[in-house]
Amino acid sequence: MNNNDYASVSNYVPGSTLGASIIIAVVLHYFFPVTILIPFPYNLLGLLIVGLGVYLAFQSVRLLISYNTTFKPSGNPSSLVTKYLYRHSRNPIYLGDFLIALGSATILSSLSAFIAPLIFFLVVNTIIIPFEENRLQKNFGSEYERYKKSVRRWL
Numbered sequence: 159m160n161n162n163d164y165a166s167v168s169n170y171v172p173g174s175t176l177g178a179s180i181i182i183a184v185v186l187h188y189f190f191p192v193t194i195l196i197p198f199p200y201n202l203l204g205l206l207i208v209g210l211g212v213y214l215a216f217q218s219v220r221l222l223i224s225y226n227t228t229f230k231p232s233g234n235p236s237s238l239v240t241k242y243l244y245r246h247s248r249n250p251i252y253l254g255d256f257l258i259a260l261g262s263a264t265i266l267s268s269l270s271a272f273i274a275p276l277i278f279f280l281v282v283n284t285i286i287i288p289f290e291e292n293r294l295q296k297n298f299g300s301e302y303e304r305y306k307k308s309v310r311r312w313l
Contacts, residue, residue, distance in 0.1 A: 204264030211257030
C-alpha cells in the first residue's frame with residue numbers, strides 16, 4: 159500500500175474504529191457479559207464521560223478549523239496548532255473519541271464492554287497516530303520535534 163492509499167484509508171479508521179468499539183462493547187455486554195463492574199446508578203457517570211469526550215473532540219476540531227488547517231487524519235496540515243487543548247495533549251480529538259468509547263463501556267458497566275475502548279486505543283495509538291506524526295514531522299521538522307518533546311501523546 160503506498161502513502162496515498164494509506165492516507166485515504168486512514169480517513170475512515172478513527173471514526174470506524176470508534177463506531178466499531180461501541181458496537182463491540184454492546185455485543186460483548188449483552189452476549190458475553192462477564193460481570194457488572196459498576197452498579198446502577200453509578201454507571202450513569204458514563205454519560206458525563208461521553209459528554210466530556212464529545213466536547214473535547216468538538217472543541218479540538220473547531221480549533222483546527224479556526225487555524226485553517228485540516229482535522230482529517232489523511233489531510234496535509236498547514237499549521238502546527240500548539241495552543242489551548244493542544245498544550246496538554248497532542249491528540250485531543252482521539253482522546254475525546256477514547257472518552258466516548260470509555261463512557262459507553264461505563265454505561266454498559268460489564269467487564270467485557272471495557273475491551274472495546276482498549277481496542278480503540280490500540281488501533282489509534284499504533285496505526286493512525288504514527289502516520290500523522292510522520293506527516294507532522296515532515297511538514298514542521300524541528301518545530302514539531304520541540305512540541306513533541308514538551309507535550310505528551312495522550313495526556
